[in-house]
Amino acid sequence: MSNLNIAVLGAGSWGTALALVLADNKHQVRLWTHTEAQADIINQTHTNQKYLPDTELPELIRAYSDMAEAVSSADMIVFAVPAKVTREVAEKVNTAAEKQAIVVHVSKGIEPDSHLRISEILEETLSADVMSDLVVLSGPSHAEEVVKRHPTTVTAASDQIEAAEKVQDAFMNQHFRVYTNTDVVGVEVGGALKNIIALAAGITDGLGYGDNAKAALITRGLAEIARLGTKMGANPLTFSGLTGVGDLIVTCTSVHSRNWRAGNMLGKGHKLEEVLSSMGMVVEGVRTTKAAYQLADKYNVSMPITSALYHVLFEGVHPKEAVDQLMARVKTHEMEDLVNILEDQDGKTGN
Numbered sequence: 001m002s003n004l005n006i007a008v009l010g011a012g013s014w015g016t017a018l019a020l021v022l023a024d025n026k027h028q029v030r031l032w033t034h035t036e037a038q039a040d041i042i043n044q045t046h047t048n049q050k051y052l053p054d055t056e057l058p059e060l061i062r063a064y065s066d067m068a069e070a071v072s073s074a075d076m077i078v079f080a081v082p083a084k085v086t087r088e089v090a091e092k093v094n095t096a097a098e099k100q101a102i103v104v105h106v107s108k109g110i111e112p113d114s115h116l117r118i119s120e121i122l123e124e125t126l127s128a129d130v131m132s133d134l135v136v137l138s139g140p141s142h143a144e145e146v147v148k149r150h151p152t153t154v155t156a157a158s159d160q161i162e163a164a165e166k167v168q169d170a171f172m173n174q175h176f177r178v179y180t181n182t183d184v185v186g187v188e189v190g191g192a193l194k195n196i197i198a199l200a201a202g203i204t205d206g207l208g209y210g211d212n213a214k215a216a217l218i219t220r221g222l223a224e225i226a227r228l229g230t231k232m233g234a235n236p237l238t239f240s241g242l243t244g245v246g247d248l249i250v251t252c253t254s255v256h257s258r259n260w261r262a263g264n265m266l267g268k269g270h271k272l273e274e275v276l277s278s279m280g281m282v283v284e285g286v287r288t289t290k291a292a293y294q295l296a297d298k299y300n301v302s303m304p305i306t307s308a309l310y311h312v313l314f315e316g317v318h319p320k321e322a323v324d325q326l327m328a329r330v331k332t333h334e335m336e337d338l339v340n341i342l343e344d345q346d347g348k349t350g351n
Contacts (some may be wrong), residue, residue, distance in 0.1 A: 003027050004170060007074040007101075008090055011038055011063060012281065013051040014106060015080030017143035021176050023058040024149075031063045032070035039063035051174020051281075055147040068096040076102045076170060079122070082282040083109025083192075086118055090125035094307030100132040104167055108138065108191040110291035111283045114300065117188045133163035136184055137171070138191040139242040140250035142257070149175040155242050156180050157187040170203050179242065186238030189229040193292055193306075194248040197221030198259035201252035203319045205260070208253065213323075217305065218252050224303045231299040237240075238277075259285040267319050268313065289313055 004027045008019045011033035019029045033039050041049050042063035046056055064070040071077055071093055081089050086107060103126065109117050116124070119134055130325040139154030146152050156171070156178050158164040163178040172178040181187055197217065204213040225248070238244055245304040251257045260284045265275045276283060308326050312316040322334040 003302040004075040005030070005073050006076045006078065006170065007032060007071045007095070008078045008080055009070070010080035010082075011042065011048060011051070011080075011089075012050075012080065013143035014317065015078070016048045016052050016055070016057070017146040018055060018106065018137075018171070019061050020055070020080060020147055021171055021173065023060040024175075025173055026060065027170065029061045030070045030074065031061055032067060033065055039065040051148055052143065053144055060253055067092045070097045071096050071101075073302045074279060076104060076167070076237075079105040079107060079118075079227065080101065081107065082340055083107045083111070083118060083171065083284055084282070084287060086121050087111075087125055090139055092212045094126055094130055097130040100129065102133050102135060102166060103131045104135045104137050106137045107284075108195060108227060109288050110189075110192045112287060112291040112294065114296055115291060116341040117185070117192070119184055119188060123144075123261050125151060133166075135163050135167045136187050136191075137167060137178075138187050138247065141247040142250065142254060144256050150175070151175060151178065153177045153242055153246075155187055157182065157184045157243075159184060181238065181241075181243075184217075185232055186229055186234030186236075189232060189238055189242040189298055190225060192284070192288050193225045193253050194221075194244075195259045195283075196289050196292055196306055196309060197225070197248060198251040198257050199263040199283075199285040199289070199313075200305055202257075202260040202263020203267035203312070204263075204323065206264040206269075207323065209323070214252065218248060221252075221258055221286045222248055224301075224305055228295060228299060228303060230302045231301055232295070235313070248306075256285055262286070272313055286313055 004025050006022050007030045008015050009032045011031050018030045022029050105118050112115055135156050135158040137154055137156050141152045141154055156167040158165040161182055168178040168180055201214050201217050222245055226236055230236050258279055259279050264273050289309050292306045304326055308322040312319050312322050
């Protein structure tokens with residue numbers, strides 16, 4: 001793909017890291033931030049002092065606080081803002097954009113109450129004059145490693161494979177490998193729900209329960225994600241890929257993971273309000289836990305880990321008590337989840 005004008009909306013750690021990847025590929029990058037002061041610092045120092053202070057940013061990256069300036073000539077618009085402000089930012093883009101562009105979103109979350117995935121929020125908000133195609137970019141990736149140009153692999157998912165391939169071409173280089181997929185639901189559900197399991201993994205580490213507990217939590221957490229995801233229309237095979245088990249592993253085991261760090265503090269006895277105020281960044285898993293808890297009820301899906309975490313976060317249950325309740329659940333067969341998923345798929349395909 002030839003060099004593009006690309007707007008990256010959101011100058012947090014992940015938006016900045018993706019801007020660097022795109023600049024490495026010689027694209028002109030306009031990095032939007034909602035504060036003029038941050039834009040000035042980025043442009044004057046070529047660093048993002050708040051989120052990635054030790055990373056030098058290429059001169060192909062120019063920061064803007066004015067949305068119209070950021071998106072007016074963009075061939076591609078990348079949403080790298082927290083899930084909770086996606087709708088608000090999309091409304092600004094709808095007013096400011098002057099031409100159609102491929103829209104890429106890299107946020108991981110589900111809107112509580114409406115139960116909309118990020119792509120659904122964007123489809124609901126952006127007009128056809130603004131968005132030509134929509135692509136989800138997701139996978140096991142920490143900004144702190146991407147900016148060091150460590151090997152990273154992600155997935156570009158879209159209902160239109162040609163759009164996914166254009167995003168693949170724009171982002172892919174020798175450090176940042178991009179695969180394509182057409183299972184948008186599976187990629188989004190996997191990316192969103194793994195944050196719930198990462199919070200729980202942090203709690204078990206904070207309680208001092210060690211590797212056995214974490215391995216069990218990751219494995220059973222993946223089963224929960226696949227159960228709900230397939231009910232929502234995802235391909236179960238997606239959860240064995242980068243945006244399923246891959247993203248789950250990295251988020252549950254890395255100190256870079258803000259969801260793991262938040263859970264770790266909860267496990268050590270800190271209150272949720274204290275944890276969130278100390279993080280300095282959005283902990284997407286908290287909001288997503290509420291949405292997933294509601295979705296489990298809506299689809300009549302058993303999600304014991306999600307349910308236990310919901311009670312910890314929103315009903316004041318002590319983390320140790322929640323873990324004890326999980327261990328005391330009614331006995332079941334390990335392969336029961338797999339059988340149920342396969343039966344659901346057979347019913348959909350008529351086999």
